[in-house]
Amino acid sequence: MPEYIEKYYTLKDLWKSVKKLPSDRKYLAGGTDLVISLSCGNDKSSVWLDISDIDRLKEIKEDGKNIFIGAAVKISELESNPLIKKWASALSECVKYYASPSIRNTATLGGNYANASPCADGVLALAALRAKVMLNLYDKRRVVDILSIVKGPKKIDLKKDELIEGFIVSKEERKSIFMKMMHRKRFGIAKAGLCMCYKLEKGKLRDVSISLSSVAPSVVRAKKTEEYLEGKNPSKAQTKACQLIREEISPLTDIRSTSDYRMRIVSVFLSRALCSI
Amino acid sequence: MKKFKLECEVNGKKVKVEIDSSLRLLDFIRDVLGLKGTKEGCGEGECGACMVLMDGRAVNSCLVMAVQAHQKRIVTIEGIHKHKYGAQLQESFVKEAAVQCGFCTPGFIIAAQEILSKNPKATLDEIKEGLAGNLCRCTGYENIFRAIDKARRKK
């Protein structure tokens, strides 16, 4: 349980004071993961830094080439924001499969990423969008590929105090498909999920990227299948692509599903996605 | 434990109080303000019994820290009647027998308030989608759906 919580409204104030705080400090965004760890007694940090109202982290904006989505943007905002609908529609599509409306009003995209869960719906969409993540440490920024620092469940390569400032998605006219299998129709953790972004030029697939959730220790890309689909007619390539994607993954059996069922879901999802194009 | 000077608005009234920063919004509402209408069911975001409106959006107060309500507007079941649909929903839940033990009812009414204020023409399917985070162990849901649908039609 934290001894206290510091609330910040600007990055400037955060960087000014952060080093003076006790060293077992942690960022608090929406709290949907962190506050539960408090009830379970799992959290041992003494200070939480509430970053959910820092203006910069709530921005969604564009420049010539990219859109920027701040880390404290709530999941519910992804659904109808015009920039996200236009340039990152995979993120808008993930919303209706993501928990319940009230969780979506609280949980942030940055928290979803930081939690590094293999079933994270926001990360699934960001990976298919080939997003980059902007990290900030004491006002020095670095930008890296979205999956490059995700090492496994709850394992993410962030330096001490390094803050996820936001996500960068390049403005590409790609379409997207988001699919998620849960134990019920709504409000559940993924048994498996698939997100695909692509262009269709004269009946041929171009610029395909496919991400998968809950089939590996973190969200992964199906790179061999992506390569195979490049330049192919979607319905003709279906059988081979579904076979390939099964060869690319080796999911575990756990309380949510079995390895075999997860394989089947992924190949059925890909087949449905290709049929729908 | 360091104190936090919390300033917010609860059911239209300004509140200024020093609290332990380790309090969840739910504990603040029930134990500090004594507003017992907001319930704790699961404490994990699954049941919706603890829902309140924060700046007009339904949130699970068991997952929000009280500090996060600083400078925000909170509406609990005790204040919902002042809002469009609020009183109508309460009346409609009674008329349609959408309440048995009543433990889930405050959460359902808060969720319904958000559904209807965002989309006054919500269809039955949209109402069901909007209630994905609310569990009731007594009534069987149909009466709840009907109550919300009727409240919507009356406005």
Ligand SMILES: Cc1cc2nc3c(=O)[nH]c(=O)nc-3n(C[C@H](O)[C@H](O)[C@H](O)COP(=O)(O)OP(=O)(O)OC[C@H]3O[C@@H](n4cnc5c(N)ncnc54)[C@H](O)[C@@H]3O)c2cc1C
């Ligand atoms: C009932 C329930 C249902 C859920 N359903 C789903 C679901 O369907 N799909 C899904 O993907 N997830 C789901 N989740 C998981 C959860 O909602 C997400 O992982 C959420 O997005 C976390 O965001 P948050 O803002 O609440 O994070 P917090 O709880 O505030 O933080 C989580 C972690 O991230 C760190 N952190 C947060 N922001 C930053 C930042 N900007 N920089 C550095 N570190 C940061 C925190 O220190 C903490 O360790 C569910 C959770 C609950 C409780």
Ligand code: FES
């Ligand atoms: S008590 Fe908060 S969702 Fe169950």
Ligand code: FES
């Ligand atoms: S009326 Fe008893 S839980 Fe809903």
